[in-house]
Amino acid sequence: MRRWLLLLLPAALAGCQVTPTTLPVAEPAPAAECRWSAGPGDSLDRVVTALEAEGFLVRHTDASLGLVSAERARTTIYHDNGVERLPRIGGFVLGGSGGHVSSGVMIGLGTGFGVGVDEATRIERLSVMLDQGQLQVARDIRMIDWRGDLRESRSASDAGFCRDLRDAIEAVPAGEAP
């Protein structure tokens, strides 16, 4: 019994101290479509105009570095609400009968299902960099539920989004942007 506890101790300590050994990167990695050669008329003005037309709020720009950082928030329905991610496991039984006392451990598995539909806020954060004739995009998406808790966070530099953004930037007439 004690040996079992001694085995548990390093496991518990290791569980607390898990840190990555290298800097984490996005998985999956940003799509190849998220980096493309800028056309002759492409400028930060066009990027900002296109982002505003797509509903993004520009949070920060640095013209000398060629950077635009923007975000877009909208309310959405969060379907995963009320569902436990992991089944609950555990249980302890102690009982006796007829003068005998015995103990045992019982393992139970269970999942819960709630109504499962609730409002949440979906926030996209995005940065676009225009440097040496190359445009590069990185994006992530976070879901925040009605309690204000972060429920989901993932990188979303996917091919579909980047292609749409590229089309939107190229659709801005050159010279129209202020």
Place this chain on the structure above:
Amino acid sequence: MKRSFLILLLVAWLAGCATPAPPEPREILLAAAPETTLRETMHLLMERGYVIRHADGDLGRLEAVLGRMPGYGVSLRVAGQGEGSRVSFIATRGGRPLPPTVLDPLLTDLQSRLGLLP
């Protein structure tokens, strides 16, 4: 006997959780202009899927985040020093600093992009 052992176990368990990671930044001297260093670091971070939240060439600052649970971040301070620049990096995970050694691969890539490696 058994109770004291359990208390010891509990204390060790909690101590393991509470030990803070060393918060010192990773500092490096590079033979490149501060703005070039910032620009190349932005490239490297965006290639890895990081979203740049703030960067300023005049202030020599950069903040980037990665949207993976529980939330990772990298922040950078660059100061000009003679011909080169002094850069300090901090990587965080869920708001807590990570050990400075996690940044070594990024720094190697940065030096190779700047053409400083032999």
